[in-house]
Amino acid sequence: MSTASSSAAEAAYTRLAREYLDWYLEANPTRATSLGFHQHDARLPDVSAAALARKSKALQDWLTRLDALDRAALAGDSAVDVRVLEYAIRADLAELEEQRPWENNPGFYVGLIASSLSNLSSREFAPVAERMHSLRSRMAHIPAVLGAAKANLRGVPKLWARLSHRDARGIASYLRGDLPRAMEAQGFARVDASEREAFTAAREEAAQHLESFATWLEQEVLPRADGDFRLGRERFEKKLALEEHVTLSADQLRDINERSIREYKAWVAREAAKVDPKKTPEQVMAELVKDHPTADQLIPTARAQLVELQRFVRERNILTLPSDRLPTVRETPPYARLGFASMDTPGPFETKATEAFYNITPAESGWTPEQRAQHLTYFNRAGLLGISVHEAIPGHFVQLLYESKIPTDVRKVFSPTSVVEGWAHYTEQMMVDEGLGDGDPRIRLGQLRRALQRHARWYAALALHVYGEPLEAVAKRYAEIAYFEPFPALREVERGTSNPTYLYYAVGRMQILKLREDYRRHLEAQGQPFVLKDFHDRFLRLGLPVSLARGVLIPGDTAPSLE
Template identity: 40%
Template sequence: MPARTPAVGAVLVALAVIAALPHAPAPAQPAADTFAKFVDDYYAALFAWDPNQATYAGVHDYDAKLTDLSAAAIAARGESVGKFQARLKALRAGKLTADEQIDAEVLDHALRAEELDLGTVRDWKRNPVAYLGKPAEGIDMLMKRSFAPPAERLKSIIGRLKHTPLLIAAMKANVENPPREFTDLGVIVAKGSVGFFKTDLPAWAKTAAAGDAKLLAEFEAANAPVVAAFEAAAKWLEADLLPKSKGTYAIGAKAFLDKLAAEEMLDIPLDKLLAIGEATLKRDREAFAETARKIDPKKTPTEVLALLTEDHPKPDDLVPATRGTIERCRKFLIEKKIVSVPSEVRPTIAETPPFARTGGFASMDTPGAYETRATEAFYYVTPPEKEWTPQQKTEHMRQFNQTGLDILTIHEAYPGHYLQFLNAKQYPTKVRKLYTCGTNVEGWAHYAEQMCVEEGFGDGDPKVRLAQLSEALLRDCRFVVGIKLHTEGWTVEQGKKFFVEQGYIEPEVAFQESRRGTYNPTYLYYTLGKLQIYKFRDDYKKATGAAFTLQKFHDDFVKQGGLPIKLIRKIMLPGDTGPTL
């Protein structure tokens, strides 16, 4: 990431020699470090380390490269993080503007989070997906966003293809005794990648080459070893690594809390955190039961939910069914003055690419804040896998029931992730354009679900409220299960059971949700962020009094970027020192 600094001793010797010369001119003084230069250097180094992040952000200087995850490169990155930390500490001891103080705190925590990941959590040592997902992710971004002519993007893709076998080799060299759950997921990603590189990418490349036989031949020569590498990786994972996969996924209580502190700026005792999650789950379960009684007092909450979820599209109709929710949700925001909608452009609805199906049901893929030409955003929904049993497919599709799809679109698009993205170019600093944290981004989207129903979405229909509460229970269960998996020795089966019994979640979905918690320890940030935003809204309303409007609060919130709620409070409530929970 950061450039290496020359040895201090060598510099002093050189200066002494120059000073000893009788008529030598005085040496030029090195320019004082500035925070702006630090930010530029930090992101230049970050993008060189992880070129996919650069492409996503709309910075296209690294499009032909992939990250180097060899042991030597990881060690060098760790050293680089340490140097940036020392440099930032010196800058923070000096005079910074108010905006710089906020951004310095952000980058300090970003560096702490990366230090924790590289040195303590060490997914590079225990999770094959850390390697397997990078190539298709980086190439898919180049395929689908038209920031340059197709042939030019194809040349960058060829560059990334040439780096891919090295990344697969690094996985085999580095990953030792992973948890079985990680290897199982690695097999899914590897096999999905085979299809992508064997079928999807060649079809796109043929069109992109536009009759340039030499360019197409260069692509084919670079792609063939990648297909072979992923085929071999899938076999190696299943036949060799899986039988040896006996490691633990639990990161432990200290690392769990350190991760929350670094990524979400939340310092809280573990027992208090768990108590908050359990109390929220209890409250939402009671509201769920009460709402179910309004729909049918003769049925149990489970039976009422089963009736609600029976009304779902067929897998082949999932994309058009999702598309139909967009206008309904967008219109509600405008008519009710919930939040300003700054663009007429809608997201594109599509199936989640096979290589990206790692357990989620829906996602929003937006271009970065520095992307000037390719501004397409993709709202992905994940169909069931073709090889699943009919029962597994049905359980999966129940998550996309007709009422629940509206709540899903509120989360992913209006006013959730997509609307937040529409404000990205207005973010006031480079750091805020490029940094996000879970409690802000996922907290905002999850807050939006409940807030919209409270403001009248669905016209008081208890089925809509039940669908919203169903999503809340899912996130509440994540809150508790994540803590239990990583600090109390829970198994994935115990987590699955908890999702089924406490969250009314279908068994197949519950398994995927519990497994996700193994590699996404702090996925409590949905509910956690929602709670923080509600508390912030209450505090902001008290501080602003009669001047408060919901639309202004929301407009101001989404214009700040994806900062931790603690910092959003500092910006919107100057002098605020109140707790975020």
């Protein structure tokens, strides 16, 4: 192949990729803010049926341009990235035209509004007055978004109508309470009085629109909600292939997961017997969660864990830590207390608000003693250590430290969830394998419990969307797999109705484990030593779906990424 042909193909791809990213950011202003691009902070997308049809046509046009490229002439990063870009475009198109959440899920609109407000208030990337102006502008677009929802929605599943009704009222409450508190903590009082008054009026008007929408859902949608949330086999398999680059059939995925559940359950039994051979694994697991820090020791305990994890990673040569930075450990802000713990990292293109926050949700003062006690069981000592691994070191926070080393913008924007969550979940097992916990079976049991929770999600995704099992029956088996109580198991399964590929945690972990072993064999066949640290460093720098990372790390590889 001539150098001229290769250079022309590279130039054509580079231009297309840059133009597509510019279009993508304009078409998805809320995502642009989260990524760290702020030229669209004052906008919400047009989600009317006509606008979505135009977006679908635009995506088809981008695919036509992509198909016209001379892919055979591409080399290096471009040869890999062109596939990442193609799958990202096809995934967006499939969501618009086939999955159609804009037509059957009120949460599509409610979630858009929630994220558009929270990503302007949670990070101080600009002066508070500037972000208040953007927030006011986005609030002014809320009626258009909700009007589009009323015009577009049909065939809504009853569960989604109920959850969206709850969430719409929750955003109204957020607008009246948590949002002004967040702004006050960031210097709201120093803003001009007229601007403060305008912002307050805009908040109240937006809250009233959300409450009106919630009433509409309750009175008009919920009584007639008769839709089906299930994707079905074909759409499920296509979604997983395009979004996570996993092309196995649903039946293959089910067999892999059931085998893994059996193996992990047997592993639990062996470890539980080391703790107390007279008790069942379920009894040992129940006892495990009772050993937790007190409420006022949660944050200090997590801070101490981060220092220890940083030391452990360096002493055991787990991977290269690009800096000595540690995330700030804090209580989850009141407006974001939807889960137990999270890592709030800046987008890969953020240049100003670059702090990272490890959020831990405290027990609320208004809870009963029993509720507070149950909440703290999630932070049992083995569990909290695993959470710190997953969220911070060497999980999501270390991924943040490596973002600047990922070579292309396409990979930074379109990194699959199976890589992001798969890596963090992989580190939970890998760290214990490498000696974290000094062989304490309780530490291993904590890790296994979290692994089985992810395999329960895998089971639920397939059971709900492919095999048509009743939601209540799925929740019952979820509880059995994950050692969960019935109520949280039901909540997890309800999440799976609208997040059908949330098997990406365990799928990603298993893909990385397989890649690691195949890479080891590849090196050893060439007479080269395998070094865990080098594998981790190379993998994190790639920022690629595991199926594509295999071809870079193992040239000529044709093996499946999961089997």
